[in-house]
Amino acid sequence: MNAKSTLCRETLASIEPHLLSPEWREPRVGIVHLGIGNFHRAHEAVYTEEAMLAAGGDWGICGVTLQGDVAKRDALMAQDGLYSVIERGPDGVRVTVVRALKEVLAMPYDRTRLFALLADENVRIVSLTVTEKGYCRDTKTGDVDRDHPGIAHDLTHPQEPSTVPGILSAALALRREAGTPPFTVLSCDNLSHNGAALKQAVVSFARARDAALADWIDTQVAFPSTMVDRIVPSTTDADREAASHALNMEDAAPGPCEPFRQWVIEDRFPAGRPAWEKAGAQLVDDVMPFEIAKLRMLNGTHSTLAYLSMLAGFATIDEAIAHAPLKKLIHAMMTQEIAPTLDVPPSFDVLAYRDALLARYANAALKHRTAQIAMDGSQKIPPRLLATIEARLNAGQSIERLALAVAAWLVFLRGHADDGTRYEISDPMAARLTANVPDEPEQLVETMLAIKEVFPPELARRDDFRRPLHAAIVRLQGGARAAIEHYAALA
Numbered sequence: 357m358n359a360k361s362t363l364c365r366e367t368l369a370s371i372e373p374h375l376l377s378p379e380w381r382e383p384r385v386g387i388v389h390l391g392i393g394n395f396h397r398a399h400e401a402v403y404t405e406e407a408m409l410a411a412g413g414d415w416g417i418c419g420v421t422l423q424g425d426v427a428k429r430d431a432l433m434a435q436d437g438l439y440s441v442i443e444r445g446p447d448g449v450r451v452t453v454v455r456a457l458k459e460v461l462a463m464p465y466d467r468t469r470l471f472a473l474l475a476d477e478n479v480r481i482v483s484l485t486v487t488e489k490g491y492c493r494d495t496k497t498g499d500v501d502r503d504h505p506g507i508a509h510d511l512t513h514p515q516e517p518s519t520v521p522g523i524l525s526a527a528l529a530l531r532r533e534a535g536t537p538p539f540t541v542l543s544c545d546n547l548s549h550n551g552a553a554l555k556q557a558v559v560s561f562a563r564a565r566d567a568a569l570a571d572w573i574d575t576q577v578a579f580p581s582t583m584v585d586r587i588v589p590s591t592t593d594a595d596r597e598a599a600s601h602a603l604n605m606e607d608a609a610p611g612p613c614e615p616f617r618q619w620v621i622e623d624r625f626p627a628g629r630p631a632w633e634k635a636g637a638q639l640v641d642d643v644m645p646f647e648i649a650k651l652r653m654l655n656g657t658h659s660t661l662a663y664l665s666m667l668a669g670f671a672t673i674d675e676a677i678a679h680a681p682l683k684k685l686i687h688a689m690m691t692q693e694i695a696p697t698l699d700v701p702p703s704f705d706v707l708a709y710r711d712a713l714l715a716r717y718a719n720a721a722l723k724h725r726t727a728q729i730a731m732d733g734s735q736k737i738p739p740r741l742l743a744t745i746e747a748r749l750n751a752g753q754s755i756e757r758l759a760l761a762v763a764a765w766l767v768f769l770r771g772h773a774d775d776g777t778r779y780e781i782s783d784p785m786a787a788r789l790t791a792n793v794p795d796e797p798e799q800l801v802e803t804m805l806a807i808k809e810v811f812p813p814e815l816a817r818r819d820d821f822r823r824p825l826h827a828a829i830v831r832l833q834g835g836a837r838a839a840i841e842h843y844a845a846l847a
């Protein structure tokens with residue numbers, strides 16, 4: 357059987373049904389995106405292509421892998437930056453080839469090309485999906501963590517930066533020296549106040565080297581915040597097969613996702629932006645209500661499902677939410693413990709949002725692995741669960757289900773499910789977290805709450821946090837499924 361051809365821009369007409377439109381003008385690069393994972397390619401890149409189709413503009417994307425993933429770079433570049441998005445939902449599968457990604461670079465190998473683009477006045481936006489750990493922040497101050505090995509390197513080797521703060525600081529220094537207007541820095545990560553958080557990391561990095569540059573960044577560079585939402589699992593062989601079957605071509609980098617997507621963006625782009633509103637994005641003055649709601653209602657319950665599932669033996673989110681007691685627990689957690697902490701406009705129907713999330717979780721076509729969500733807990737637990745817990749405790753309200761979620765993470769750190777199945781702990785702090793994970797509940801509380809990078813001391817010493825946390829760990833000692841039953845039965 358003849359080998360199938362590879363995706364390429366010359367033969368796109370042959371797969372027209374899988375294009376967002378038969379019309380297309382090849383754009384120049386206007387956006388550099390740091391972090392070329394599945395999420396960006398199924399989210400911002402799709403919005404950006406639709407925006408260009410609707411209103412034109414040179415908003416082609418150059419994607420950058422900061423982890424030196426030359427295999428991903430070469431795979432995408434071998435097919436002209438093209439790839440397919442595999443939407444999987446109750447109504448079936450939809451395969452769309454995305455054209456907005458024009459070039460892919462891999463740091464540190466392509467540093468020269470990257471900085472040539474970052475200095476190019478037509479590059480007016482630098483966006484990022486580097487996950488919480490990519491900001492290299494001191495969790496207590498929000499400034500860049502100078503003890504972070506990458507930061508320490510970049511501070512002493514400013515011409516060879518490898519971290520996000522180092523790269524952005526060096527690129528903005530070039531623009532300032534050349535008199536080129538700065539690009540807008542657009543965080544697309546699951547962090548509270550993500551734009552401000554990134555700005556503080558970059559400004560504090562710059563200040564460690566050049567106060568005048570730091571002041572310029574602080575006053576002249578826009579760091580709008582955004583809320584991004586689309587469930588995008590890791591790619592599987594089933595995705596490659598779906599792309600090959602639909603396109604009759606080989607796609608080395610297909611990405612699966614759910615049909616749902618949402619993007620809420622603070623509209624602060626002094627150098628201009630794509631017409632993302634024409635692709636359905638919401639451009640607002642204040643993204644915070646949307647960002648906090650999504651971080652706490654979706655990401656908070658995602659992490660809760662992930663850790664309880666890793667202990668109970670549910671491999672995917674749809675399998676977990678199909679377990680009736682667990683669905684009842686999550687429903688009550690959203691309704692009774694998370695929703696009351698949200699400050700959203702009257703038009704935001706929180707209970708309808710809850711129901712929509714539960715329907716999205718039930719999407720059996722997606723197979724979103726709980727192990728994937730369970731990664732990086734040290735970075736995810738604070739913004740997704742601890743912030744909600746602090747809000748509840750400060751209001752004198754109960755946190756039983758939220759405490760169970762944190763307890764499930766602590767028990768998860770023992771590295772085995774209730775049935776003894778072992779799993780790896782994938783986390784930037786894995787060595788520190790797993791050095792000592794006591795079996796005895798009181799010792800587990802003491803040991804873990806002493807980790808200041810995760811648990812703020814003022815929260816760690818609160819009895820109204822420690823007590824429900826300890827009680828939840830005791831419950832989990834009897835098995836996650838029994839604990840789920842118990843907490844699902846709470847009034």
Ligand code: CS2
Nearest residue numbers: 584585586587655658728729
């Ligand atoms: C998930 C998120 O992997 C995870 O931690 O909770 O990637 C989640 O799927 C997205 O934020 C949904 O928008």
